[in-house]
Amino acid sequence: MLEITLARRLVxxxxxxxxxxxxxxxxxxxxxxxxxxxxxxxxxGGHSAVPVVDVGRRVLKGEPIGxxxxxxxxxxxxxxxxxxxAIEERLVPAGNCLRRSLCIVLETDGEDRPYRAERADPxxxxxxxxxxxxxxxxxxxxxxxVFPTSAKLASANSCRMLIVNGAECEPYIxxxxxxxxxxxxxVVSGARRLxxxxxxxxxxxxxxxxxxxxxxxVAAAARDAADARLKLVRVPxxxxxxxxxxxxELLSGEEVPSGQVPxxxxxxxxxxxxxxxxxxxxxxxxxxxxxxxxxxxxxxxVPRNLEVPIGVAVGRLIEHCGGYAQGVARLIHGGxxxxxxxxxxxxxxxxxxxxxxxxxxxxxxxxxxxxxxxxCGDCASACPVRLQPQQILGAAHGADFDALGAxxxxxxxxxxxxxxxxxSHIALTEQFRxxxxxxxxxxxxxxxxxxxxxxxxxxxxxxxxxxxxxxxAQEALRHDVDAGEAARQAAVHAAVERAKRRREExxx
Amino acid sequence: xxxxxxxxxxxAPITSVPRxxxxxxxxxxxxxxxxxWFFGYGLPINFAIAAGTALVTxxxxxxxxxxxxxxxxxxxxxxxxxxxxxFALPPLVMWWVPAIGAFVAIAMVKQLxxxxxxxxxxxxxxxxxxxxxxxxxxxxxxxxxxxxDLQFPHLGFKASLDYSLAGRLPPGLTVDAxxxxxxxxxxxxxLRAMETFSEARAGSLFGEFGGRxxxxxxxxxxxxxxxxxxxxxxxxxxxxxxxxxxxxxxxxLYLAEPSRFASPGFHLFTGASMLxxxxxxxxxxxxxxxxxxxxxxxAGIGLLTYAIRTWGGYPDxxxxxxxxxxxxxxxxxxxxxxxxxxxxxx
Numbered sequence: 001m002l003e004i005t006l007a008r009r010l011v012x013x014x015x016x017x018x019x020x021x022x023x024x025x026x027x028x029x030x031x032x033x034x035x036x037x038x039x040x041x042x043x044x045g046g047h048s049a050v051p052v053v054d055v056g057r058r059v060l061k062g063e064p065i066g067x068x069x070x071x072x073x074x075x076x077x078x079x080x081x082x083x084x085x086a087i088e089e090r091l092v093p094a095g096n097c098l099r100r101s102l103c104i105v106l107e108t109d110g111e112d113r114p115y116r117a118e119r120a121d122p123x124x125x126x127x128x129x130x131x132x133x134x135x136x137x138x139x140x141x142x143x144x145x146v147f148p149t150s151a152k153l154a155s156a157n158s159c160r161m162l163i164v165n166g167a168e169c170e171p172y173i174x175x176x177x178x179x180x181x182x183x184x185x186x187v188v189s190g191a192r193r194l195x196x197x198x199x200x201x202x203x204x205x206x207x208x209x210x211x212x213x214x215x216x217x218v219a220a221a222a223r224d225a226a227d228a229r230l231k232l233v234r235v236p237x238x239x240x241x242x243x244x245x246x247x248x249e250l251l252s253g254e255e256v257p258s259g260q261v262p263x264x265x266x267x268x269x270x271x272x273x274x275x276x277x278x279x280x281x282x283x284x285x286x287x288x289x290x291x292x293x294x295x296x297x298x299x300x301x302v303p304r305n306l307e308v309p310i311g312v313a314v315g316r317l318i319e320h321c322g323g324y325a326q327g328v329a330r331l332i333h334g335g336x337x338x339x340x341x342x343x344x345x346x347x348x349x350x351x352x353x354x355x356x357x358x359x360x361x362x363x364x365x366x367x368x369x370x371x372x373x374x375x376c377g378d379c380a381s382a383c384p385v386r387l388q389p390q391q392i393l394g395a396a397h398g399a400d401f402d403a404l405g406a407x408x409x410x411x412x413x414x415x416x417x418x419x420x421x422x423x424s425h426i427a428l429t430e431q432f433r434x435x436x437x438x439x440x441x442x443x444x445x446x447x448x449x450x451x452x453x454x455x456x457x458x459x460x461x462x463x464x465x466x467x468x469x470x471x472x473a474q475e476a477l478r479h480d481v482d483a484g485e486a487a488r489q490a491a492v493h494a495a496v497e498r499a500k501r502r503r504e505e506x507x508x
Numbered sequence: 509x510x511x512x513x514x515x516x517x518x519x520a521p522i523t524s525v526p527r528x529x530x531x532x533x534x535x536x537x538x539x540x541x542x543x544x545w546f547f548g549y550g551l552p553i554n555f556a557i558a559a560g561t562a563l564v565t566x567x568x569x570x571x572x573x574x575x576x577x578x579x580x581x582x583x584x585x586x587x588x589x590x591x592x593x594x595f596a597l598p599p600l601v602m603w604w605v606p607a608i609g610a611f612v613a614i615a616m617v618k619q620l621x622x623x624x625x626x627x628x629x630x631x632x633x634x635x636x637x638x639x640x641x642x643x644x645x646x647x648x649x650x651x652x653x654x655x656x657d658l659q660f661p662h663l664g665f666k667a668s669l670d671y672s673l674a675g676r677l678p679p680g681l682t683v684d685a686x687x688x689x690x691x692x693x694x695x696x697x698x699l700r701a702m703e704t705f706s707e708a709r710a711g712s713l714f715g716e717f718g719g720r721x722x723x724x725x726x727x728x729x730x731x732x733x734x735x736x737x738x739x740x741x742x743x744x745x746x747x748x749x750x751x752x753x754x755x756x757x758x759x760x761l762y763l764a765e766p767s768r769f770a771s772p773g774f775h776l777f778t779g780a781s782m783l784x785x786x787x788x789x790x791x792x793x794x795x796x797x798x799x800x801x802x803x804x805x806x807a808g809i810g811l812l813t814y815a816i817r818t819w820g821g822y823p824d825x826x827x828x829x830x831x832x833x834x835x836x837x838x839x840x841x842x843x844x845x846x847x848x849x850x851x852x853x854x
Contacts, residue, residue, distance in 0.1 A: 011849075016519065171519065245849065258850040315509070331511050332518055341513035357518075364518045371525040371583055372625035376792040378523075381743070381799070385849040388797060391841075408848040416517030423523045424625075430515040 002223050003231045007206065007250040012384040013238040014417050016337070018210060019363075020174045023296040026304035028178050031293075031320055033080055033108050037311030038348035039065065040092040042101035044140035045147040046072030051104060057084045060115035062287055065104050068135045072151030075138045078115075079289040079309035082108040093333045095145050095352050097340055103348070106311065116285075123282045130197060137281040138288040138351075142273030143176075143242075144334055146352045149274055152263065153197050160266035162200035163251060164191045164275050166207040166214065167235045167242030170335025173355040175292040176272050178305040180207070180214035183276055184221035188230065190275030193282055195229050198268050203229045204251055205272070210237040239337060240415040244269045246384050258411050273354075293353050295321045298360030299328035308349050314356050315345030330364045332357040337416040371424040379418035379428060385411050389418040389428050396435040401442045409435055523740075525624075529584025531741045532787065535732035536591055539783075542728050543595075546653040546721035549668040550599020557603050557672070558590035558610040565611050569619040585624050589613050592632035595783055596827065597639070600649045600663075600686060603672045609635035629834045630794045633827045640827070652688040652713060653721025661686060691719030692779045693823040695770050704767035709774065717771075718778035726782040733786025742790040745802035750785040751776065753810020761818075775814065779824040784809065788826070794834045801837075801844035808833045 042048040049066030059065060059078040066076035086105040091098050124130055135150035143165060164187070168176040180187055187205070195203040205222065207215045215234065222230045233251055235241045245256050248267045256262050262269055273291065280286040289310055296303035301322025308317060314331070318324060331342040334355055342356075357363075379389035387408050395403035409432060418428045543551045566586050570577045580586075593609050613635035621627045640647045652660045661681055663671065670676045677683070689697070691714060698708025715723045736742045758772040775781060780788070789795065789809050796805040809829045816825020847853060 249849070255850045257852075258848070260850075328511065330514065330518060336519045337517040339518065340516055341511070341518070343511060343513050345509055345511075359518065363520070365514070365520045367514075369524075369579060371579065372623065374525060374528075374585075374625045374793050375795070375797055376528070377743075377797050377799075377802075380797060380846075386846045387848060388845060390797060391845075408851070411848050411850060414516075416519070419517050420519050420521055421523070422521060423525045423528050425521050425524065427515065429517060433515075 002219060004219065005231065005233050007233050007235045007241070008253060010236060010238045010241050010246060010250060010384060011386060012382050012417065013240060013246075014382055014420060015237065016171050016239050016420070018237070019172045019296070019336075020177065020210070022303040023172070023174045023294050023305055024177060026302065028182055028292060028305045028307055029320075031306040031308040031312055031317060033110060033112065033309065034312055034316050035108055035110075036085070036313075037079055037082075037106040037108060037309060038090060038092070038313070039076060039079060039104045039106060039311040040090070040094075040101045040348065040350050041066045041076055041103065042092065042094060042099065043076055043138065043146065043310065043351045044072075044074045045095055045145060046074075046151060048101060049073060049076040051087055051102065053084050053087075053104065055084050055087055058082070059084060059106070060113050062289055063115040064136070064287075065106075068148075071135075071154075072148040073135070074140055074148040074150065075136045075287070076104075077138055077287045077289050078104075078106055079311050080106065080108045081111050081113040082106045091347060093340075093342070093347055093350050093352055095147075096334075096338070098342070098347070127197060134278065134281065136287075137277075139274060139277055139281065140288070140351050141271055142277065142291055142351065142354070143271035144338075144352055144354050146350075149270070149278070152268065152270075153194070156198045156263045156268040158266055159198035159200045159263070159268050160202070161252060161268075162191070162195050162198050162203040163247055163262075163267060163269045164194065164203060164205045164272055165242055165244075165247060165269050166205060166211070166218070166272040167247060168211070169208060169235075169237070169239045169242035170337050170339075170355075171239070172296050172357050173294050173335050174296070175294045175305055175354050177211045177214045178294075179273055179276060179292055180211070180218050184214075184217040185224070186276040186279045187218060187272045188221040188225050189283070190272075190277070190279035191230065191270075192225060192227050193278050194268070194270055194275055195227075200268065201229060202231060203227075204231050204233050206233045206235045206242075206247055206251060208235045208237045208241065239417070240384055240413070243384070243413055243415065245413065258408070288351060291349075291351060291353065293317060293349060294355040295358075296355065297328075297332070297357035298363050299324055299326060299331075299358030301325045308353075310351060311348045313346050313348055314342060314353075317349070317356055318345060318358055324358060326360055328358045329361040329366075330357075330359045332359055332364075336363070337420075338414065365419075365425075368425065370426055373422075373424055373426060376423060378421040378423065382417040382421045384415060384417065385413060387412060389432070392435070393426065393428060393431060396431055396438075399438070401439055404435060404439050409439060412436070525583045525585070528741050529588050531736060531739055532588050533584065533591060535735045535741075536595070536729070536787070537732075539595075539725050539728040539732055542721075542725045543599075546725065547599045547651055548654070548662055549665045550597075550601070550651075550672075551594055553668055553672050554597050554599070554601065554606040555591055555594035558593050558606040559587055561607045561610040562586040562590045562614045565614040566619065569615055570623070573619070573623075575623070580624060583624065586614060589618070589632045589635075592783070592788060593635050595787075596632065596636040596780065598647060598649045598651070598687075599668075600651055600671065600683070601646050602675055605639055605643065605646055609639050611635075612638050625793050627793055628837070630788060630791050630830055633788060633830045633834075637827050637831060640822070648689075648693075649683060649687045650690045650693075651686055653719065655720060658712060658720075660688065688713070690779070690823060691722060691774075692817065695774070696817070696823050699768065699770070705762075705770055705774075706767070709770075717773040717776065723777040726777045729782040729786060733782065736786065736790075742786070743799075743802075745799050746790045746795060746806040747785040749803045749806025750789050750810045750813075751781070753807035753812075754781060754785075754814050755810070757811060757814045757818075769818070775817070779817070780826040781813070784813065784826040784830065788830055789833075794830075794837065796837050796840045796844065798841065798844050798846055800846065801840045804840050804844060805833050805837065808836065 812829035
């Protein structure tokens with residue numbers, strides 16, 4: 001019997017307009033292969049992969065083109081067959097920003113010939129070998145943060161609860177929803193493999209309430225699997241219920257201590273997409289070379305989800321979805337709350353690309369008027385971390401770094417809830433990001449000056465000790481000299497005495 | 509294709525300062541209509557004078573401070589301050605009373621502290637209290653409610669305007685003939701004179717709970733407050749705590765000695781109780797910030813209001829209570845900061 005429970009209520013958070021039905025009314029479709037793929041070697045958090053191919057070399061679909069760098073890292077593979085046209089630095093979307101990264105430009109041959117048709121060696125039995133295969137398979141968290149899966153699992157010692165995250169709370173994004181509807185058995189099988197790897201006694205699959213179809217599909221697949229560790233949890237449709245820390249609180253009632261990560265206290269969170277990717281890697285030997293991307297927003301003709309080979313330009317996705325519909329005000333990578341705006345549509349899809357929103361003017365915040373903070377406290381009520389954003393803002397304006405630390409700026413997850421509810425339209429999240437940066441710099445400076453102080457004190461101490469030693473040596477020398485002098489005088493005295501005695505004897 | 513970028517979040521904000529102020533003003537409309545019905549045209553005249561003064565003052569001070577004028581004038585906050593002041597003033601006063609009140613509220617309490625969001629004290633309440641202690645005669649010129657069985661003279665619109673602007677009354681009428689002690693004052697004097705509560709409130713000026721007319725206005729103000737709660741403009745903590753802080757001692761003492769203390773219903777439906785709980789104490793700028801802090805803040809206002817009404821020198825004490833708790837806000841905020849996620853209990 002499959003256990004289905006209800007998660008706790010989220011503290012703070014927002015019930016935002018979901019904007020998801022537009023993209024879920026169409027089935028997932030495969031994105032056609034473009035003539036060129038730009039595959040970043042920084043597909044994941046941690047260290048970039050190291051290229052193992054040269055320009056001009058022919059590669060097959062799924063062939064490794066980058067090996068994992070120093071941990072945490074993961075391999076990168078050719079998403080299709082073709083010829084390496086260039087290896088150069090380009091701007092690519094990473095976890096939460098654009099960054100420059102070494103990219104492998106692949107000229108596709110349109111044949112999509114697979115690498116090693118006979119498939120790789122069977123899935124190993126012991127954990128270390130499995131983790132190594134996961135790193136070589138290029139697995140990274142597909143929820144958007146793309147932390148290397150092998151590293152996350154390796155650090156998960158004494159895991160009490162495995163959380164497979166299908167909450168997908170951000171507006172617009174529906175790739176996890178569609179994956180759970182289309183391939184629930186892959187999600188469940190991957191979840192069981194993750195449970196094996198972490199040794200967790202409980203494996204909770206968390207799905208938001210507004211995804212009844214996905215929930216039913218996964219529930220059916222979980223029943224078929226008949227694994228006692230599997231449990232399903234309905235999570236309230238409140239943003240950001242799908243954040244790692246929030247999900248841990250919703251599912252266990254415990255909090256992840258400040259400055260630590262969930263795995264430090266026995267929780268491991270993995271996205272449903274990552275679970276499915278693990279299933280495909282273990283069952284079919286298929287590395288992570290494609291992902292589901294939601295293409296949506298008022299600025300795209302036919303919003304839908306696409307199965308996209310890694311490296312396709314964002315503009316190609318829009319084209320395949322009927323092109324731009326009307327004036328596009330902003331192109332957003334990720335969701336409308338935590339995603340970032342793209343400067344153009346030639347940037348490639350990476351493993352972090354869960355969603356591309358071509359947003360119309362009415363869908364996004366425009367610069368416009370803003371007012372001073374009226375201390376309404378709506379930001380504090382919306383904050384899932386229970387911060388007091390209005391007080392942090394004051395401390396940030398005054399560059400009061402001690403107050404910023406005490407008010408918990410480091411604990412801000414940058415979810416953006418405070419921004420959305422602020423009646424004064426203050427860009428709180430952006431100012432907090434800047435304040436975090438400034439606080440980091442301030443701490444660095446302080447650490448530097450403290451270590452300089454310490455060095456100076458040590459040097460002073462050393463100098464004093466040396467002076468002390470010098471004085472002692474001098475003292476000892478003087479003592480020796482004094483002793484020598486006394487001996488000399490005694491000897492002289494003795495000699496004088498002897499001479500005196502001899503004189504007296506000769507006189508007799 | 510080149511596109512403009514902007515920082516996350518991209519979702520549009522769901523409310524704005526002008527929208528909040530607009531809703532506060534809307535919520536006062538039913539009570540204002542009832543006010544006009546029972547007490548004549550003093551309220552709209554006082555509001556117009558206060559609003560005009562407030563806007564001119566705000567524009568002038570912002571010019572002097574070298575700050576942009578337009579956003580401050582269009583945010584609606586000066587109008588809300590003026591409306592609250594107009595509700596607090598007696599209907600029968602000359603023009604300079606609301607004008608001085610609004611000038612003090614905007615120039616000294618709001619702009620001298622740095623403008624919207626920076627003031628420590630509620631501007632309308634400082635303006636009101638200043639008028640109350642400076643012009644005690646004018647500030648107690650309350651008039652009795654209009655009712656079929658009450659034979660008090662009432663002024664029409666033109667006569668009201670005439671009095672406000674020029675101090676002229678229609679022939680044969682004096683201020684004394686028009687004015688009457690408020691229910692709160694009547695009960696206070698009665699209880700001081702060792703009458704019982706039921707004796708003190710026996711006159712025809714009293715209704716079911718509070719004063720006649722007043723209880724309708726209070727009820728409509730409460731209704732407006734509930735609308736603000738429903739619309740998400742205010743949250744429940746301050747109104748509930750304020751009314752609770754007022755009701756708890758009122759109920760306890762009334763149960764103990766029903767003859768010597770006014771009833772809880774009387775306290776709730778007279779004076780500025782409802783206006784204070786829903787519209788004045790909820791001014792976010794001068795209130796405590798966290799939910800817990802707001803409970804403390806509201807309860808403090810309720811308790812102090814009761815104490816001043818019962819043992820103090822003024823018939824109503826809400827304005828003083830609000831200002832005293834305004835002063836306590838930094839302390840309350842310091843001690844009621846919520847525990848941050850992932851931090852141990854302090």
